[in-house]
Amino acid sequence: MTEEEKEREVGRKLVQALAETGQEPPIRYIQRAEDRPIDPPPPSSPVPVVDLHRLLQADGQDEAAKLRSALQSWGLFQAIGHEMSVSFLDEVRNTAREFFQLPMEVKQKYKYLTEGKLEGYESDPVANEDQILDWSDRLYLLVQPENERNLDLWPENPHSFREILHEYTMKLRKVADKILMVMAKLLDLNEEYFTQQLGGTAAVYARFNYYPCCSRPDLVFGLKPHSDGSMITIVLPDKDVEGLQVLKDGEWVRIPTNPHSFLVNFGDEMEIMSNGIFKSPVHRVVTNLEKERISLAMFYALEPEKELEPADRLVDEMHPRLYRKVKMKDYLEVFFRNFSQGKRTIDWAKI
Numbered sequence: 001m002t003e004e005e006k007e008r009e010v011g012r013k014l015v016q017a018l019a020e021t022g023q024e025p026p027i028r029y030i031q032r033a034e035d036r037p038i039d040p041p042p043p044s045s046p047v048p049v050v051d052l053h054r055l056l057q058a059d060g061q062d063e064a065a066k067l068r069s070a071l072q073s074w075g076l077f078q079a080i081g082h083e084m085s086v087s088f089l090d091e092v093r094n095t096a097r098e099f100f101q102l103p104m105e106v107k108q109k110y111k112y113l114t115e116g117k118l119e120g121y122e123s124d125p126v127a128n129e130d131q132i133l134d135w136s137d138r139l140y141l142l143v144q145p146e147n148e149r150n151l152d153l154w155p156e157n158p159h160s161f162r163e164i165l166h167e168y169t170m171k172l173r174k175v176a177d178k179i180l181m182v183m184a185k186l187l188d189l190n191e192e193y194f195t196q197q198l199g200g201t202a203a204v205y206a207r208f209n210y211y212p213c214c215s216r217p218d219l220v221f222g223l224k225p226h227s228d229g230s231m232i233t234i235v236l237p238d239k240d241v242e243g244l245q246v247l248k249d250g251e252w253v254r255i256p257t258n259p260h261s262f263l264v265n266f267g268d269e270m271e272i273m274s275n276g277i278f279k280s281p282v283h284r285v286v287t288n289l290e291k292e293r294i295s296l297a298m299f300y301a302l303e304p305e306k307e308l309e310p311a312d313r314l315v316d317e318m319h320p321r322l323y324r325k326v327k328m329k330d331y332l333e334v335f336f337r338n339f340s341q342g343k344r345t346i347d348w349a350k351i
């Protein structure tokens with residue numbers, strides 16, 4: 001095997017297995033000197049917190065104003081008042097942790113063997129020879145539409161995994177729909193504009209992210225800088241361990257943990273549909289020397305055959321159309337290629 005082939009082989013290993021050796025990260029994980037994570041200060045203004053319960057009350061205007069400002073200045077917020085119990089969220093987190101703690105041979109059963117498919121248990125998929133890999137493994141599953149689930153890839157161990165993920169999917173969809181209804185109102189669109197676009201055919205993916213400890217957190221990313229390709233993403237963060245950072249006004253800012261809240265951010269689809277009013281934030285994840293970290297991101301996106309374009313009502317003489325009409329699946333194809341290179345796709349759809 002040549003040196004190059006050996007390195008490629010390493011790229012295919014799960015990061016958990018690499019981390020267990022305790023050695024320094026292989027070269028394919030090491031960021032260029034100018035891109036490496038430096039520890040940013042905590043935010044100078046607090047990360048916005050929106051109470052979803054108050055938002056939906058008849059007199060929720062104050063909370064809606066907070067939401068609007070959160071979206072315009074940060075592109076994300078921490079959601080409280082979501083009515084999911086602490087014990088249920090703990091159960092979801094424990095189930096995810098139990099899965100990642102299983103022996104490698106058991107987890108490998110959930111590896112998707114078809115080239116080019118992203119579902120299943122994997123490390124950062126290799127799309128390019130010169131790609132710098134992320135220090136994380138993930139279990140990536142389509143959860144909606146229900147009849148398109150690939151249950152072969154849904155772990156049966158821990159035994160409650162499928163049931164918990166199903167329950168979480170159903171509960172969280174209600175949270176997503178509520179937020180999207182308020183967002184449509186903020187834009188003076190029909191309240192159901194976004195929820196109808198998603199509808200029963202929406203492609204909803206759950207991604208369990210596992211960031212093992214890393215002997216050199218100064219050299220690698222758990223997840224390289226990116227914006228999401230979704231309309232909306234709802235992340236259940238690790239209960240204790242920080243790691244997420246967002247680019248705000250050109251500076252990286254740490255998002256503190258808030259264990260009972262969700263982190264809600266918007267993706268490129270929302271930026272396009274809102275004709276650029278709501279920006280999709282660039283964010284990244286850093287690793288830790290001694291602490292592993294687990295998060296669960298749920299991505300809500302249009303079905304692949306749908307067309308993605310700015311809402312008609314948001315385009316007029318004063319507000320020219322900023323993005324062209326693109327088919328969702330074409331957008332995602334370019335998106336995943338760019339993602340692996342740490343590049344954004346939104347410009348590709350700009351007029």
Ligand SMILES: O=C(O)CCC(=O)C(=O)O
Pocket residue numbers: 207209223228235237243244283285294295297
């Ligand atoms: O781990 C996190 O906190 C964020 C994960 C994320 O950005 C993603 O999965 O796209």
Ligand SMILES: [Fe+2]
Pocket residue numbers: 226227228283
């Ligand atoms: Fe993300």
